[in-house]
Amino acid sequence: MRNAFASAVVAKCNDDRCFFLTGDLGFMALEEVRSTFGERFVNMGVAEQNMIGVAAGLAREGMKVFAYSIAPFCYARPYEQIRNDICLNKLPVCLVGNGGGYAYGHMGPTHHALEDCAAMLALGVQVLIPAFDEDVPALLQAVAQPTYLRLGYDERPKGSTAPEYAPWRLILEGNNGVMAALGPLAGLAWGALSDLSIEARPAVWAVTELPLGKLPEKFLMSIDEQKPLFVIEEHVAAGGLGMQLSYALATQGRSGGRFVHRYALGYPSGRFGSQAFHRRQCGLDVVGVRDMVLAESKR
């Protein structure tokens, strides 16, 4: 998805009022952005607080600005600069966090981003979590306010075609309840459940923007009190999709059905590994998601 992002930036954002700042990252990914943007591509060095402050200064003069780093170095290290410099001044800076969730796997916990969506939403930042490569160029057009773009991997089944972009998309039909999956986990669920019968699997929806906004009527209609409502996200429970969705349903006076939530548990075993390892520990891998659905269908 990082390459899709770089291509989209080059194709759609290269004008003389657009800057691209990086916190010394982008090897084998951002070279074309660097050569295309010229002096408007600035390697800010290992200094994320300064990167965000400079981004705010540029944006205050009307520039469109991307500020890129590994996700936690983008949203957590300069958190106060995001709050004070960007958000209090309502500036349209796009923070780009590469490697949402456990995506940086073996690099260890300092490089994981498990609470980024909640942290950004608390500041009023629009959060974009593309599920598929094609989502990235569509989402870049939505950057007109403080924005956080969480990049992961496109995990759809090989050979499949993603539906046209929308914040909520039905990607797999099913009659056994409904599932809301955040960003790339939608692709994982698509692959994990597609060989189950339509009666055995839930309808799977990809959710790619937070806050949630208006929930699609078709999604609401598919919630059945006797059937499960699954939410899966590579993010901690606090402030994530599950809490936001249940809050949205509660404030609309709607039932959430049998609410089943799978989310990032942190490091429950005290052991570390790949993204796949951490997902397995949280039941967010292909087997875990499939078993969760099958277990619920037997209830």
Add this chain to the structure above:
Amino acid sequence: MNSLDPIIAKARRRLLDLHYVARSGHIGGNFSCIDALVTLYHAVMRPEDRFVLSKGHSAGALYVTLWSMGRLSDDQLATFCKDDTVLPGHPSGTAIDGVLFSTGSLGHGPSLAAGLSLAARNDKSTRHIFCLCSDGEWQEGSCWEALIFSVHQRLNNLTILIDQNGWQGFGSTSEIVSFSDLSSRVTSFGANLISVDGHDPVAIMEGLSKRSSDRPNVVILNTMKGRGLHFEDRLESHYLPLSDEQYAAAKARIESEQRS
């Protein structure tokens, strides 16, 4: 007598009244920088130039300076630190014209100003960017991040002023971090360093005119915290509002200084 002297004296009186009526703190750091702010706005800055108040706790001095320029009214100043105001104790970047950022947490201004400088260069504009910091603020690592960046980018359209009054929140800078003078540290990072008497408008103007052609400029303003008040050059001026007697004494002193 310099033509700025009566403007500065008037601003000092207004600043005194502002803080006395509002019973707000931070008066010491406001009185250490008001002379430089008035000088900067009246004698140095052009309409297209930009200013960032990194030491947001000196919002009162900035508001009074804007008032002295006719950009804020008496009625607006009367709302300082009151409910439903556009003039809070640390400034908002969305409330009044000319204040670009919400500042108050220290260490943000130099990066913001560097961003403005980079934008000016990109626009091929001759506008100059000024940023006022406190001295204690340079204990924030982000200030040095910004300075490293600004030197590397050769942002010669940037001038950072540092109000070196020697006091911070709970002691003197020398006893807390041995920052008795920031000059050598700033110089070692490659900036163009100028050091002036921060209460002398002529010296300030001269210092601000010595700009480098290829480096950012840092002007150290050697100042006295709470200058002209009963607790000048004392920590108490960082926090305490004025009693009636202290206010009257300060007012008399400002007026006697103006007469002399």
